[in-house]
Amino acid sequence: MECRPGCGACCIVISISSPIPGMPGGKPAGVPCIQLTPDLKCKLFGKPERPKVCSSLHASPDMCGATDEDAYQILSYMEDATRPIAAAEEESAADQSN
Ligand code: SF4
Numbered sequence: 001m002e003c004r005p006g007c008g009a010c011c012i013v014i015s016i017s018s019p020i021p022g023m024p025g026g027k028p029a030g031v032p033c034i035q036l037t038p039d040l041k042c043k044l045f046g047k048p049e050r051p052k053v054c055s056s057l058h059a060s061p062d063m064c065g066a067t068d069e070d071a072y073q074i075l076s077y078m079e080d081a082t083r084p085i086a087a088a089e090e091e092s093a094a095d096q097s098n
């Protein structure tokens, strides 16, 4: 499938560990990439400095669903499911101390 213009879910929801120009430590989950334009396009599209992980991520029904809302939900689920255990434990400990 083709990427839906104006979605941008994968540039916001998921964490990216490789450096991104302007975000040398990568991007945390839930934070819009600094290279995302206000109309949700990648400023680095087609440029060599675009992270490899971004170039290799292709739109698919499994990831993107049928609507932008689907994509946000599916990617949030995937992000939670693949989060390193240490990070999940840290968050759980923080929740319990509140
Ligand atoms: S989640 Fe899918 S449709 Fe949305 S921006 Fe990413 S690749 Fe495109």
Ligand code: SF4
Binding pocket: 010, 011, 016, 020, 033, 034, 035, 036, 037, 041, 042, 043, 044, 045, 050, 051, 054
């Ligand atoms: S570099 Fe481009 S494709 Fe990658 S997360 Fe940022 S805006 Fe999205």
